[in-house]
Amino acid sequence: xxxIIEKMLTRHAIRRFQQRQVDNEILDQIxxxxxxxxxxxxxxxxxxxxxxxxxxNEKLGRISRYMQFKGQDPKSIAHSISSEQPSIQDDFTxxxxxxxxxxxxxxxxxxxxxxxxxxxxxxxxxxxxxxxxGLGACYVGRTGEVFAxxxxxxxxxxxxVPEDMVPVCxxxxxxxDGPFPHEKPRREGRIVRV
Amino acid sequence: MGExxxxxxxxxxxxxxxxxxxxxxxxxxxxxAGLFAPIAGGGQRPIFVVCQDREINERLxxxxxxxxHPRMATAASYVSRQQPSIADDPNIKNAFYDAPTVITxxxxxxxxxxxxxxxxxAENMMLSADALGIGSCYIGQGWPAxxxxxxQEILRQWDIPGDYYAVSQLLLGYPRPGDSHPxxxxxxxxxxxxxxxxxxxx
Ligand SMILES: Cc1cc2nc3c(=O)[nH]c(=O)nc-3n(C[C@H](O)[C@H](O)[C@H](O)COP(=O)(O)O)c2cc1C
Ligand SMILES: Cc1cc2nc3c(=O)[nH]c(=O)nc-3n(C[C@H](O)[C@H](O)[C@H](O)COP(=O)(O)O)c2cc1C
Numbered sequence: 319x320x321x322i323i324e325k326m327l328t329r330h331a332i333r334r335f336q337q338r339q340v341d342n343e344i345l346d347q348i349x350x351x352x353x354x355x356x357x358x359x360x361x362x363x364x365x366x367x368x369x370x371x372x373x374x375n376e377k378l379g380r381i382s383r384y385m386q387f388k389g390q391d392p393k394s395i396a397h398s399i400s401s402e403q404p405s406i407q408d409d410f411t412x413x414x415x416x417x418x419x420x421x422x423x424x425x426x427x428x429x430x431x432x433x434x435x436x437x438x439x440x441x442x443x444x445x446x447x448x449x450x451x452g453l454g455a456c457y458v459g460r461t462g463e464v465f466a467x468x469x470x471x472x473x474x475x476x477x478x479v480p481e482d483m484v485p486v487c488x489x490x491x492x493x494x495d496g497p498f499p500h501e502k503p504r505r506e507g508r509i510v511r512v
Numbered sequence: 513m514g515e516x517x518x519x520x521x522x523x524x525x526x527x528x529x530x531x532x533x534x535x536x537x538x539x540x541x542x543x544x545a546g547l548f549a550p551i552a553g554g555g556q557r558p559i560f561v562v563c564q565d566r567e568i569n570e571r572l573x574x575x576x577x578x579x580x581h582p583r584m585a586t587a588a589s590y591v592s593r594q595q596p597s598i599a600d601d602p603n604i605k606n607a608f609y610d611a612p613t614v615i616t617x618x619x620x621x622x623x624x625x626x627x628x629x630x631x632x633x634a635e636n637m638m639l640s641a642d643a644l645g646i647g648s649c650y651i652g653q654g655w656p657a658x659x660x661x662x663x664q665e666i667l668r669q670w671d672i673p674g675d676y677y678a679v680s681q682l683l684l685g686y687p688r689p690g691d692s693h694p695x696x697x698x699x700x701x702x703x704x705x706x707x708x709x710x711x712x713x714x
Contacts, residue, residue, distance in 0.1 A: 319541055320541055320640070320643050320644055321515070322515050322516055322519060322639070322640070322643040323541050323542075323544070323545050323640045323643060323644075325516070326516075326545050326548065326636060326639070326640065327544065327545065327548045329548070329550075331550060347517065349704050350517075350521075351516075351517065351520045353699050353703055353704070354520050354521055354523075354699070355635065356523075356525060356635075356638070356650055358652050359582075359591055359599065360591055360592075360697060362699065362700040362703065363700075364703060365703055365704075365705055366703060366704050366705070367705045367707060368704060368705065368706045368707065369707040369708055370706075370707065370708045370709055371707055371708025372708075374707070374708065397553055397554035397555075398554065399553070399554060431652065431653060432652045432653075434627040434628050434631065435627055435628075435630075435631040435634075435650070435652050435680065436631075437628070437631075438627070438628035438629075438631035438632045438635070439631050439632070439634070439635040439650075441628075441632065442549060442550070442631070442632040442635040442636065443520055443635060443639075445550065445632075446516060446520075446636075446639070447516065447517065447520070450516040450517075457550050457632070459552055459624070459625055459628065477705055477707060478705065479705065486628070487628065501548075504547045504548065504556065505556040507559070508547060508556065508558065508559045508560060509543055509547070509559070509560050509562065510559055510560070510561045510562065510670065511561075511562050511564075512561060512562070512563050512564075512565065512568075512669075512670055
């Protein structure tokens with residue numbers, strides 16, 4: 319098997335992070351990987367906001383968790399995701415949906431039918447680059463809802479991100495703490511050959 | 513890391529394909545990379561239909577082209593000169609560019625993360641293809657290819673669940689012999705915004 323692909327298969331969502339901040343040089347490489355993702359019509363109309371302010375990240379992470387459960391009893395709606403790197407759906411005592419990651423990225427893209435594809439591809443390049451550089455990373459959705467709140471809107475403005483953009487996802491980055499997760503089984507029957 | 517970064521920087525959308533089919537072993541590796549992309553929640557709902565029937569691919573590509581209304585390229589604004597898209601060349605009648613393998617990604621309609629699940633899988637597959645020397649192109653908006661009686665018939669033949677829709681297509685094929693690899697596309701400046709850098713507080 320091709321070595322790059324082989325290594326790609328060992329990427330997993332990491333949610334337990336060391337508190338030490340990500341090395342700037344490594345971060346730059348990861349961001350470059352994101353900027354080289356394909357984009358519809360080569361629009362490249364996206365912004366990656368890199369936030370290393372722990373207070374802001376924690377506030378956003380709490381809102382993100384809220385958007386997952388919206389006041390409902392987590393027990394009634396959660397799915398189990400990971401035991402080694404528990405998500406807010408596995409461990410209901412985790413109150414920060416950004417898992418105290420020292421670096422939190424927010425990816426904004428051009429509004430329109432391709433916004434989510436464009437944003438997700440940037441996110442995936444970032445996850446892969448982080449993995450190849452020995453960092454942990456996790457993709458987090460619900461970003462649109464988080465940035466529709468008053469707090470989210472205030473930050474959006476303060477960060478100077480154009481108003482006509484769409485917040486697609488967050489990517490959490492940091493050095494890995496806790497055990498590296500096992501491969502999660504992939505459901506059968508997802509490939510259909512015709 | 514070196515090699516992944518090379519792949520990420522080197523990969524370009526390929527729209528001019530060799531007529532040869534890609535090898536089964538390469539296809540398997542690419543599909544596996546797609547399955548091992550991140551995926552929202554526990555459902556793992558999206559499915560990838562891999563079609564190597566040239567007639568079906570051509571007919572669907574033509575329907576997709578007929579249902580697409582791209583803003584056509586101008587001298588100053590174009591998608592690719594070396595690997596022209598349907599927005600660059602009005603004479604291209606097949607929106608799948610005669611690719612020998614067309615993967616249509618389907619996912620549940622009523623799930624917020626379906627487009628993202630498909631896009632991250634596609635990105636893994638495109639990078640894997642590049643690592644193997646195979647060309648690829650992502651085609652956003654998958655459903656217009658089926659928006660016609662023939663397309664509807666194909667969906668029935670493929671047994672696609674009624675609550676699923678075609679999110680996008682991924683084209684795969686060897687680049688056309690003699691073509692040089694497309695040049696790097698310059699990156700637009702000012703796309704990274706840094707907040708609360710380490711040097712400030714820590
Ligand atoms: C669109 C999308 C949204 C996701 N949202 C979250 C999230 O909100 N919180 C979280 O902890 N993980 C999230 N994940 C990560 C998935 O839980 C993870 O990718 C999945 O469990 C598969 O595990 P793996 O990435 O380790 O292979 C998301 C992944 C995707 C693709
Ligand atoms: C969401 C999305 C939709 C796309 N749709 C099409 C398409 O319909 N037809 C096409 O030829 N290329 C399509 N592409 C490919 C882009 O045109 C290409 O990625 C972009 O021009 C950048 O060039 P590169 O991939 O060579 O770096 C799409 C890409 C993305 C990310």
